[in-house]
Amino acid sequence: xxxxxxGQAILDLLPGTERMLSQGFRFRPAWWTNRIEDxxxxxxxxxxxxxxxxxxxHRITRGExxxxxxxxxxxxxxxxxxxxxxxxxxxxxxxxRRARTFRGTDPADLQKRLAVAVDALPTDGPAPAARELPxxxxxxxxxxxxxxxxxxxxxxxxxxxxxxxxxxIMDQFVVKAxxxxxxxxxxxxxxxxxxxxxxxxIATTEAGLAATELGRPVRRDEIEYAYFxxxxxx
Numbered sequence: 001x002x003x004x005x006x007g008q009a010i011l012d013l014l015p016g017t018e019r020m021l022s023q024g025f026r027f028r029p030a031w032w033t034n035r036i037e038d039x040x041x042x043x044x045x046x047x048x049x050x051x052x053x054x055x056x057x058h059r060i061t062r063g064e065x066x067x068x069x070x071x072x073x074x075x076x077x078x079x080x081x082x083x084x085x086x087x088x089x090x091x092x093x094x095x096x097r098r099a100r101t102f103r104g105t106d107p108a109d110l111q112k113r114l115a116v117a118v119d120a121l122p123t124d125g126p127a128p129a130a131r132e133l134p135x136x137x138x139x140x141x142x143x144x145x146x147x148x149x150x151x152x153x154x155x156x157x158x159x160x161x162x163x164x165x166x167x168x169i170m171d172q173f174v175v176k177a178x179x180x181x182x183x184x185x186x187x188x189x190x191x192x193x194x195x196x197x198x199x200x201x202i203a204t205t206e207a208g209l210a211a212t213e214l215g216r217p218v219r220r221d222e223i224e225y226a227y228f229x230x231x232x233x234x
Contacts, residue, residue: 004209005181005202006230011213013226020225021063025089026051029058032085035099038107041077045085060086069155076114076156077107080144083151087171101144117149118156126153126167130196146191147171154221161221164204168224170196173231178202180234181227 004010015023029045036042048064051057065086068079084098102110117129130150153167160166172188178195179186182202186195203223210218 002205002209004206004213006177006226010181010206010223010226010230011210013229014210014214014218014222015225016222017219020219020222021066022061023225024059024061024064025086026053026057026059027085027089028056028092030056031092031095032081032099035095036081036102038102040074041081041102041107044078045081057090062086065151066155066158069158074107074111076111076118076152077102079155080110080114080148080152083148083155087148087151098148101148114152114156117153121153121157121160121167125165125197126150126157127165127197127200129153131193145189146193146196147189150196161219165197165200166220168200168203168221169228170199170224171228173228173234174199174224176231176234177227181230 032045033042045058048058048060051059060082065082068082069075081102088094088098120129130153147170150167150170154169157167175186175188175191178184178199186192203220206223207218207220210223
């Protein structure tokens with residue numbers, strides 16, 4: 001059996017399921033609701049728990065993001081928005097650019113485009129959807145980019161997180177960790193979609209190795225959490 005990439009440093013970053021699902025970020029709902037007028041997409045943001053800091057801030061956790069794949073009518077754009085809100089956090093200056101995905105596409109059309117990716121998950125897995133990212137293919141929606149599309153896939157595919165090809169987040173910090181730990185040389189923005197299934201395989205292998213080391217089950221998204229955390233230090 002091989003060795004866990006990063007060794008003890010990565011083991012120490014594995015959060016366990018409860019702490020991983022509570023990973024959260026604060027934001028102001030008004031940043032998004034003022035730019036996304038369709039309340040069926042953005043209205044739920046005001047219902048999230050208020051942040052202890054007050055001043056109009058609320059908080060969204062990983063668990064709350066995952067819960068958006070609830071199967072109700074129109075859940076897909078809400079799940080996409082949850083990934084944007086969670087991934088943007090308190091960086092309000094980025095919201096205007098990132099909200100263009102919702103302002104620049106008719107909500108019904110956006111839902112249909114996202115549904116193309118969702119419908120393929122049970123049979124094809126997330127890798128084909130990831131290949132549809134950059135402005136081509138029926139699942140593309142400008143200016144959606146890989147980091148946020150993989151957040152959407154992760155939410156949409158949440159029931160298969162323990163499957164070897166279950167979707168996981170692959171953002172700039174995960175890519176930084178992959179470059180450092182696995183001798184990749186991908187740009188942190190605009191990485192090649194063909195690398196996405198490689199990341200899924202790595203997470204599956206590393207979760208198995210970590211489980212052996214720790215003597216407990218390790219979810220594949222715990223590996224993503226650890227790589228994200230490690231990548232932020234690089």
